[in-house]
Amino acid sequence: MDLSKPSCVICKKTDEEEPGLKKYTSRTSLLKAAERRRSLVSDKFSVATNAINAAEPSTDLFYHSKCHSQYCAVKRKATDDNTVYCYTICKQKHKATV
C-alpha cells in the first residue's frame, strides 16, 4: 500500500493493485451506508466506516465500483441471529449468512 497514491477508501488498494479506481463526485450514498454501518454490532468494513466518517469534506475519496456496492449493501440484523434482511440489493427479506 502506497499512501502517496489515491487508494480505495473501502479496500485500501491503489489503482495499480486493483484497476478501476474512481473518485466520488457525490458522497451521499456512501455517507448513508456509513451511517447505517455505524449502528451495526459488527461491521466487516469498520476500518472503512471509520475512515469515511473521519474524512474531511474537502478530501477526495476514491472507490472501486464493486467495493462501493458491497459497502452499500448493508444487511440489517433481524431478531433471529442467523437471519438478515437484504437491504439494498433485492429489498426482499430472506435468509443470508453474515
Ligand SMILES: [Zn+2]
Ligand atoms: Zn476497492
